[in-house]
Amino acid sequence: MDELLNSQCIDFRxxxxxxxxxxxxxxxxxFLLLVIMTMNDIGMKPITPSQIGQLCSLSLQQIDKTLISLVDKHFIARKRGTLDLLPIQKMLLNQSVEEEKDVDLLSIFENAFGRSLNQMELEIINTFKRSGYDDQMILDALNESVKAGVINFRYIEKILxxxxxxxxxxRYAPSTPTVRQDVDQNIKDYKWWAEDE
Incomplete structure (x- = not known):
C-alpha cells in the first residue's frame, strides 16, 4: 500500500x-484539503495560511481555525514546518494512522529559559504550532538557540x-561517514623519492 502512496498513481482529490x-x-x-493538495502537487512550499488565503476567499481566521480542526482530527499533520497529507491519504485508502505522542513544550521551554513563561510567550509558541511547525522542529530550534547562547523567541522564530x-x-544533522576507497597497489608502492630528475 505504501508503494501506491509513493508512486502518486491515486487521485486523492x-x-x-x-x-x-x-x-x-x-x-x-x-475545500481546504483540496486547496492544500493542489498546492502540494504544484510544489508550493511552505504551505502557510497566508498562501492559502491568496488562493481562496476565506479569511485568515477561518483558514487558521479550519487548519487547527484538521490537525486536531488527525486529517493532516505538521512535520518539520510543513503540512503533511499522509494521514488523510491513509484514511482515504482505509489504512490505520498512527498517532504521535505530544511533547510537553511548555515545561521544556520553561527549563531552557529557567523561569515560567508569560502569556505572550505562550501565544508565540502557539503561533509556531499554527504556522505548521511540529513539536520536534520547535524543540530543535530551541536547542539551536541554546547552543548559540541566544535564548529568546525572536531568535527561535528566525531559525524556524x-x-x-x-x-x-x-543545523547539525548527523552526517553519513565517508567511505574510503581502496587505492591502487601501484600508487601505494610508488617511490616518489627515488625518481630520476
Whole structure:
C-alpha cells in the first residue's frame, strides 16, 4: 500500500470528494484539503495560511481555525514546518494512522529559559504550532538557540523561518561517514623519492 502512496498513481482529490461525508469532513475542511493538495502537487512550499488565503476567499481566521480542526482530527499533520497529507491519504485508502505522542513544550521551554513563561510567550509558541511547525522542529530550534547562547523567541522564530524557507531539517544533522576507497597497489608502492630528475 505504501508503494501506491509513493508512486502518486491515486487521485486523492477525487477520492476525498467521494469519501468526505463518510469521514465526517465538513465542506470547508474538504475545500481546504483540496486547496492544500493542489498546492502540494504544484510544489508550493511552505504551505502557510497566508498562501492559502491568496488562493481562496476565506479569511485568515477561518483558514487558521479550519487548519487547527484538521490537525486536531488527525486529517493532516505538521512535520518539520510543513503540512503533511499522509494521514488523510491513509484514511482515504482505509489504512490505520498512527498517532504521535505530544511533547510537553511548555515545561521544556520553561527549563531552557529557567523561569515560567508569560502569556505572550505562550501565544508565540502557539503561533509556531499554527504556522505548521511540529513539536520536534520547535524543540530543535530551541536547542539551536541554546547552543548559540541566544535564548529568546525572536531568535527561535528566525531559525524556524530559515529552516522552512530553505528546507533544512536540522543545523547539525548527523552526517553519513565517508567511505574510503581502496587505492591502487601501484600508487601505494610508488617511490616518489627515488625518481630520476
Amino acid at each position: 477525487k477520492l476525498l470528494i467521494l469519501k468526505a461525508k463518510s469521514l465526517k469532513i465538513t465542506d470547508q475542511e474538504c 523561518d530559515n529552516w522552512s524557507r530553505y528546507g533544512v531539517k536540522k
